[in-house]
Structures are given as structure tokens and as C-alpha cells.
Amino acid sequence: MAVAARKAKTVAPKPGSKASGSKASVKIIANFPQLTRDEDMHAYKEMLLIRRFEEKSGQMYGMGLIGGFCHLYIGQEAVVVGMQMGSKPGDQVITGYRDHGHMLACGMEPRGVLAELTGRRGGYSRGKGGSMHMFSREKKFFGGHGIVGAQVSLGTGLGFANWYRNDPSVSLVYFGDGAANQGQVYESFNMAALWKLPVVYIVENNRYAMGTSVNRASAQTDFSRRGLSFNIPGEQVDGMDIRAVKAAGERAMEHARSGKGPYILEMQTYRYRGHSMSDPAKYRTKDEVQKMREEHDPIEQVRARLINQWKVAEDELKAIDAKARDVVNDAAEFATHDPEPDVAELYTDILL
Amino acid sequence: MPIDILMPALSPTMEQGKLAKWLKKVGDKIKPGDILAEIETDKATMEVEAVDEGVLASILIEGGTDNVAVNTPIAVIAGEGEDAGTAAAAPAAAAASVAAAAPAAVAAPAVVTAPAAPPAAANAYDASSEVPAGTAMVPTTVREALRDAMAEEMRADGNVFIMGEEVAEYQGAYKVTQGLLQQFGPKRVVDTPITEHGFAGIAVGAAYEGLRPIVEFMTFNFAMQAIDHIINSAAKTLYMSGGQLGCPIVFRGPNGAAARVGAQHSHDYAAWYSNVPGLKVVMPFTAADAKGLLKSAIRDPNPVVFLENEILYGQTFPVPQMDNWLVPIGKARIHRPGKDVTLVSFGIGMTYCIKAAAELEKDGIDCEIIDLRTIRPMDIDTVVASVMKTGRCVAVEEGFPQSGVTAEIATRVMGRAFDYLDAPVIRITGKDVPMPYAANLEKLALPNVGEVIAAVKAVTYR
Numbered sequence: 001m002a003v004a005a006r007k008a009k010t011v012a013p014k015p016g017s018k019a020s021g022s023k024a025s026v027k028i029i030a031n032f033p034q035l036t037r038d039e040d041m042h043a044y045k046e047m048l049l050i051r052r053f054e055e056k057s058g059q060m061y062g063m064g065l066i067g068g069f070c071h072l073y074i075g076q077e078a079v080v081v082g083m084q085m086g087s088k089p090g091d092q093v094i095t096g097y098r099d100h101g102h103m104l105a106c107g108m109e110p111r112g113v114l115a116e117l118t119g120r121r122g123g124y125s126r127g128k129g130g131s132m133h134m135f136s137r138e139k140k141f142f143g144g145h146g147i148v149g150a151q152v153s154l155g156t157g158l159g160f161a162n163w164y165r166n167d168p169s170v171s172l173v174y175f176g177d178g179a180a181n182q183g184q185v186y187e188s189f190n191m192a193a194l195w196k197l198p199v200v201y202i203v204e205n206n207r208y209a210m211g212t213s214v215n216r217a218s219a220q221t222d223f224s225r226r227g228l229s230f231n232i233p234g235e236q237v238d239g240m241d242i243r244a245v246k247a248a249g250e251r252a253m254e255h256a257r258s259g260k261g262p263y264i265l266e267m268q269t270y271r272y273r274g275h276s277m278s279d280p281a282k283y284r285t286k287d288e289v290q291k292m293r294e295e296h297d298p299i300e301q302v303r304a305r306l307i308n309q310w311k312v313a314e315d316e317l318k319a320i321d322a323k324a325r326d327v328v329n330d331a332a333e334f335a336t337h338d339p340e341p342d343v344a345e346l347y348t349d350i351l352l
Numbered sequence: 353m354p355i356d357i358l359m360p361a362l363s364p365t366m367e368q369g370k371l372a373k374w375l376k377k378v379g380d381k382i383k384p385g386d387i388l389a390e391i392e393t394d395k396a397t398m399e400v401e402a403v404d405e406g407v408l409a410s411i412l413i414e415g416g417t418d419n420v421a422v423n424t425p426i427a428v429i430a431g432e433g434e435d436a437g438t439a440a441a442a443p444a445a446a447a448a449s450v451a452a453a454a455p456a457a458v459a460a461p462a463v464v465t466a467p468a469a470p471p472a473a474a475n476a477y478d479a480s481s482e483v484p485a486g487t488a489m490v491p492t493t494v495r496e497a498l499r500d501a502m503a504e505e506m507r508a509d510g511n512v513f514i515m516g517e518e519v520a521e522y523q524g525a526y527k528v529t530q531g532l533l534q535q536f537g538p539k540r541v542v543d544t545p546i547t548e549h550g551f552a553g554i555a556v557g558a559a560y561e562g563l564r565p566i567v568e569f570m571t572f573n574f575a576m577q578a579i580d581h582i583i584n585s586a587a588k589t590l591y592m593s594g595g596q597l598g599c600p601i602v603f604r605g606p607n608g609a610a611a612r613v614g615a616q617h618s619h620d621y622a623a624w625y626s627n628v629p630g631l632k633v634v635m636p637f638t639a640a641d642a643k644g645l646l647k648s649a650i651r652d653p654n655p656v657v658f659l660e661n662e663i664l665y666g667q668t669f670p671v672p673q674m675d676n677w678l679v680p681i682g683k684a685r686i687h688r689p690g691k692d693v694t695l696v697s698f699g700i701g702m703t704y705c706i707k708a709a710a711e712l713e714k715d716g717i718d719c720e721i722i723d724l725r726t727i728r729p730m731d732i733d734t735v736v737a738s739v740m741k742t743g744r745c746v747a748v749e750e751g752f753p754q755s756g757v758t759a760e761i762a763t764r765v766m767g768r769a770f771d772y773l774d775a776p777v778i779r780i781t782g783k784d785v786p787m788p789y790a791a792n793l794e795k796l797a798l799p800n801v802g803e804v805i806a807a808v809k810a811v812t813y814r
């Protein structure tokens with residue numbers, strides 16, 4: 001399955017099936033618009049920052065500075081960056097434990113995120129949450145959840161709050177191909193469709209849930225169809241191509257924002273690294289990983305456009321990379337030297 | 353500037369591993385993401401990826417070497433144009449300095465003692481001051497009291513809404529939400545599908561956003577499907593967010609045994625929820641407490657589990673006629689003052705204590721009855737102050753014996769008032785069996801007044 005070769009495909013319910021009401025069908029989009037130079041530039045910078053941040057996290061984990069579980073987003077950068085490019089201020093974001101990329105894309109500070117990974121007082125959760133648990137009310141980032149699938153109901157609740165308040169914001173709910181098999185996902189789909197809640201469900205299908213491939217866990221591997229029995233429209237999107245992500249995201253958010261209810265986007269993507277840091281990686285071949293990196297890398301795709309289409313000089317790209325590195329190194333420096341939380345913090349933040 | 357590549361750890365517990373093989377050789381150009389080497393432990397194989405750009409200047413540890421300690425420099429990368437020789441000679445690098453600042457966990461473990469929770473003084477709470485003198489008392493059922501509490505709070509705050517199965521059109525499975533749909537409309541009184549896990553999660557998400565949901569579970573038995581969101585999503589988030597994200601929500605509904613409904617509809621969860629930091633757990637007995645505590649629970653910025661009882665719904669108690677009747681969470685109430693023995697209970701457990709005390713009075717035993725009202729935080733001060741006076745304690749609950757709420761009471765009384773006790777604390781609980789259906793067996797499975805009387809006689813040596 002060549003992910004990048006796929007065009008955005010809209011799933012319309014089969015004619016005659018119960019789900020074929022006008023609600024669930026959207027027009028078939030066979031192509032998507034190119035990005036402008038500025039947009040490509042923005043996408044490149046944002047994705048590169050996440051890539052460099054995650055590489056640094058991996059390195060610091062290896063040095064014992066980061067503990068516990070640490071799930072890297074390398075390979076999947078185009079999904080969250082593309083969605084954010086189409087979102088509006090006030091839209092909420094919620095995801096699982098593979099959350100570093102989402103936080104950076106929401107505009108959270110690399111220092112605060114990395115210091116949380118190292119368990120220091122300057123971390124977003126003051127060192128008490130860790131890699132999987134960070135939040136920013138200001139940036140509308142609602143976590144950071146460690147129970148696979150929980151964020152789907154919680155994120156539907158964020159959409160419920162928008163609906164309750166007649167607020168035009170949309171809740172962007174990210175979850176994995178593995179999480180997509182949780183029962184509460186369908187409970188949430190049902191209520192979101194029933195009450196027409198402004199929610200976009202983004203399935204980050206990176207083909208594996210830990211060591212279990214999609215084929216071994218899912219009877220229906222086309223995740224865009226998972227909402228059909230609730231009349232929720234869905235699309236399969238090349239999640240390695242940020243142009244496709246942005247265009248599909250805009251369609252989905254427009255749908256949700258205009259009061260038509262939820263929308264599902266299956267982002268076909270890939271994680272290059274292990275599930276978390278200690279992953280024996282026996283469930284896939286090195287060739288498979290190598291092929292994805294070489295042929296479909298989301299950052300390389302944009303980089304190629306910047307060079308070939310927009311004639312951006314190598315030096316300028318180098319400067320961008322150096323800048324990303326500087327930001328990440330500064331964060332690492334901070335996260336390494338910031339003190340651990342005061343012991344008195346053990347008993348704070350339990351109740352308000 | 354040359355950069356040291358360090359032996360990475362695959363997990364926080366890994367101390368050493370095998371440097372299995374090098375995939376690059378000295379002189380190779382390196383770019384970020386390139387795989388440099390493979391390392392192995394007994395658990396996994398991991399690739400060492402380059403983070404920096406440059407040239408592999410030297411390999412310090414050969415492939416195939418066993419027992420390489422974590423954080424040992426294994427190679428040096430030189431920047432482009434840098435001389436590999438100089439690079440190898442001057443291995444002072446950013447990475448190395450970062451490693452030196454690794455936290456204590458990596459170095460020799462220091463002995464760490466957690467600071468003790470602040471101790472509390474044993475002052476009895478005086479609940480009699482809650483109702484101002486001269487206040488009219490209106491006979492009200494627990495059911496009406498709960499409904500009135502919700503209606504008042506919904507009128508006062510537009511963010512308060514109720515959701516659950518049959519709460520709106522059907523007027524509540526146990527008619528607790530009677531009339532609310534007509535007063536507040538379908539946006540604030542939301543009928544849900546039968547989907548506890550999902551709607552509990554939705555309500556918690558709405559609470560993260562600042563709404564104040566009241567989630568009605570048809571009974572708490574069904575909240576087992578939602579317990580993940582109550583505990584993992586509602587109770588823990590404030591802590592995990594370093595105080596940023598509170599969750600103002602009330603989970604309420606009937607809890608414990610009703611009558612003849614069998615094992616799956618009779619479970620008392622007081623002990624379960626009371627085990628969880630980040631939750632408040634309330635279990636009222638009287639209608640006045642039900643109303644005042646539910647209003648407090650709705651206003652509380654924390655998640656509150658509010659345990660009701662179906663058998664108590666129809667019972668009538670005097671409720672103060674006040675515009676703003678609030679009962680504080682975390683304060684017990686002395687239901688009946690006495691001097692010979694302290695009876696402690698909560699919720700429907702109170703009924704056994706009240707009947708036993710009336711019988712025991714005939715024998716000249718004067719019982720003090722304490723209604724805990726809140727299970728967490730527990731007002732142990734009021735209990736301890738009473739035990740210091742009576743020297744004897746019997747604790748009563750309908751829940752199962754092992755790890756029950758009364759076990760907690762007994763242990764805390766022992767810790768705080770050991771020298772005052774003239775007899776061991778006795779616990780009267782439900783029996784250690786799933787609730788049977790047969791009338792005679794169900795009766796046996798629950799506590800009874802005779803058991804309480806016998807316990808009081810035992811601790812008073814009568």
C-alpha cells in the first residue's frame with residue numbers, strides 16, 4: 001500500500017444502504033489545491049521543529065534524562081501540522097499519549113514540553129504529568145491522555161461544550177488505529193451524530209498499535225467508514241502529504257462548524273520509530289520503514305517543493321534547520337537544568 | 353564543534369547493553385535520522401540514530417562489545433569541514449555536558465522520604481449550627497430534596513446541566529429529575545442513549561471546558577462502565593496538569609442495595625470511590641443533607657461522586673426552608689448525642705444505628721450516632737472527638753467487609769484515639785457474598801439491627 005500515492009477519497013455510503021442519506025455523503029474530491037509559498041514555508045518550519053524536538057527527546061531518553069514511556073511522533077508530522085493550518089483560534093485539540101507534536105503545533109512552548117518530559121518544575125504540568133499528560137487551557141490543548149480511546153469521549157465533550165454555548169469552535173479529536181477499536185469511540189460517534197456536535201475525528205492510522213498491525217486487529221480497515229452507520233461522513237487522506245491533510249481538514253472543519261455534525265478523517269500515516277522507546281520492532285521489516293522514510297517523508301516532500309517549485313536556496317533551508325535546532329537545544333538546556341519539583345508539590349493540585 | 357555519541361538507554365532501568373554493530377564507518381557523512389549503530393539488551397534491539405549532521409570522526413567502542421555502560425561515549429561526530437583528528441582529541445561536547453547534569457535517579461539512589469501529610473486536630477464539627485434558629489422546616493422526601501437542589505443550582509448557573517438515561521422525557525428512572533425538562537428545556541436536561549462509558553467521558557470533557565455537568569447514573573452499578581472516566585479522566589487530571597485543568601462535575605444516582613434486585617443491581621461503591629485521591633465522595637442519609645450536600649457538590653470545583661439510595665428516596669425528613677441551604681462537604685453530623693458508645697455510619701447504614709439506639713436506650717445504653725455524610729474527605733475529627741468521650745466505637749455500613757469504609761474508620765480511630773478505647777472497634781457490614789435474590793438470604797446478607805445491638809453490648813461489656 002503506497003500511502004503517498006493515494007488521493008483524498010471520500011467515502012459515500014453505498015446507494016440503497018441505510019447510511020446513504022444526504023447527511024453522510026459529501027462530494028468526491030479527487031484532488032487538492034497546492035500550497036502557496038508561504039504555506040509551504042510555514043509547514044516546513046512547523047514539521048521540522050517537531051522532527052528535531054522528537055529526535056532530541058529520543059536522545060535525551062537514551063541518556064536517562066526522560067523516564068517512563070515516551071512515544072515519538074516522527075513520521076506523522078504532516079497530520080497535526082496540516083490540521084492546524086486549517087483550524088481557527090478557539091478550536092480545541094485533544095489526543096492520546098503520542099502528544100508532543102500536537103502540543104508544539106498548538107503553539108505550546110518547547111521548553112515547557114521538554115521540561116515536562118524530564119520531570120522538572122518548569123514543565124507544563126510542573127513535572128507531575130510527564131510525556132503523556134500535558135495541557136494548556138490557553139492554547140486549547142486538552143491533553144495528553146494515557147487511556148487508549150478515552151480522548152475520543154472527552155473530545156466529544158469539548159464539542160458538546162461548544163454546542164451548549166453556541167460557540168462556533170470545533171473540537172479536533174486525534175486517536176490511533178488501535179484506539180479506533182474501543183467501544184467508547186462508537187458511543188461517542190453515536191451521540192456526536194445524534195446531537196450534531198462540532199467534532200472532527202482524526203484517526204491517525206500509522207498501521208500499528210504497538211506490535212499489532214491494522215490487519216490483525218480490525219475487521220474494517222477503512223477507518224473512514226467507521227462512522228457510516230451513524231451517518232458520519234468520512235474520508236481517507238494521504239496523511240504524509242500536508243496539502244491533502246490541510247484540504248481535507250478544512251472540509252471537515254467547515255462541515256462541523258456549519259452545524260452539520262461530526263466528520264471522520266482517516267489519516268494514512270506512519271511512525272518511523274518504535275511504539276515507545278523500548279520497542280523490539282519485530283513486527284515489521286526494516287525495509288518497510290526505510291521505504292516510507294525515503295519515498296513518503298512528509299518533510300522531504302515539502303522540502304522538495306521549496307527547492308524545485310519555490311526556488312528557495314539551500315542556505316535558507318539550512319538556516320531554518322539551524323533555527324529549529326537552536327530552539328530545541330535551548331529547550332533541552334532548560335529541561336536538563338531546571339530543578340525537579342519541590343517535594344511540597346507531592347500534596348498540591350489534588351483538589352481545588 | 354565535535355559531538356560525542358553516547359551509549360543510549362532503552363529504558364529507565366537499563367544500565368548497560370551490547371553495542372551489536374556499527375552501520376557507519378569512520379569518515380562517513382552523517383545526517384539527522386541516519387542509523388549509526390545497533391544496540392541490544394535481553395529485551396530489545398534498538399537503532400542509534402544520528403541527531404546531528406557531520407562526519408563520523410571516530411568510533412570509540414567497537415561493534416560486538418558487551419556490557420557497555422549507558423552514557424559512555426561510543427563515537428565522535430565532527431562538524432562539516434572539521435578535522436576528524438582534532439575532533440577526536442577534543443571530545444568536549446554539548447551532549448556530554450547534558451549527560452553530566454542527569455538527575456539523581458541515574459546516579460546512586462538517595463534515600464527519599466515523602467513528606468507526611470499535614471496532621472489534623474481532633475475538633476468535633478457542630479452541625480447544629482447549620483440551620484439558623486427559627487428557620488421553618490418543611491417535610492420533604494429525599495427525592496424532592498435532590499430535585500430541588502438541582503433546580504435551584506440550574507437556575508443560579510447557566511453552566512449547570514444534567515445528563516443521563518431517562519432524565520428528561522421520562523422524568524427520571526426513579527423520578528428524581530421530575531419536572532426539570534419542563535423548566536429548563538432539552539439542552540440542559542439531556543436524555544442520553546444507554547452508553548455510560550461514552551456519556552461519562554463527554555460530560556468530563558464538557559467539564560474540562562468549564563461547564564458543570566451533573567451526570568445521573570440510573571444506578572451506580574452501571575457506572576462500572578464509566579469508572580475509567582470518573583477515575584482516570586476526572587479525578588486525576590488536576591494533578592496531572594499541575595493544577596491547570598479542574599473538573600467540576602457531579603456523578604450521582606442510587607447506590608447499594610435496593611430490594612430483591614440481585615447481585616448486579618445491589619453493589620455499594622462507597623469504599624471503591626473513597627479510595628481515590630482527587631475525588632470527593634458524598635453519601636447523605638436525610639433529605640436536608642441530600643439537598644444541602646448536592647447543592648454544595650454542584651458548586652464544588654472538583655469531581656464529586658454523590659451516592660444516593662433508592663430505598664431512602666421516598667422517606668420524608670424536615671428540610672430547612674432557606675434560599676441558600678448548603679451543607680459543607682467533608683463534615684459529619686452528630687445525629688443523636690450520647691455518652692456510652694459512638695455509632696458511626698452514613699447513608700442507609702444510619703437506619704440500623706437509629707433503630708438500635710432506640711432499643712439500647714431501653715437498656716440504659718446511651719448511644720451517640722455520627723452520620724459521616726461525606727466519605728471522602730472523611731471528618732474523622734468528629735468521630736475521634738466522640739470516641740474520646742465514649743471510649744467505644746461501632747461502625748456500620750452495607751458494603752462488603754474487606755477494605756470497607758468502616759475498616760478505614762476503625763484504623764483511623766485506632767491511630768488517633770487508641771488510649772481512649774475501652775474495647776476494640778467493631779465493624780458491622782454487609783456479608784462477604786454477592787447479593788442473593790431470595791428474600792430470606794437477602795435479609796441475611798445485609799446488616800441488621802440485632803447485629804448492631806449485639807456489637808454495642810460487646811463493646812460496653814453488657
Ligand SMILES: Cc1ncc(C[n+]2csc(CCOP(=O)(O)OP(=O)(O)O)c2C)c(N)n1
Nearest residue numbers: 098146147148176177178179206208209210
Ligand atoms: C485502555 C488501554 N489499553 C491498553 C493500553 C496500552 N497501550 C498503550 S498504546 C497502545 C497501542 C495504541 O495504538 P494506536 O491507537 O494505533 O496509537 P499509536 O500508538 O499507533 O499512536 C496500547 C495497547 C492503554 N494505554 N490503554
Ligand SMILES: [Mg+2]
Nearest residue numbers: 176177208209
Ligand atoms: Mg497506531
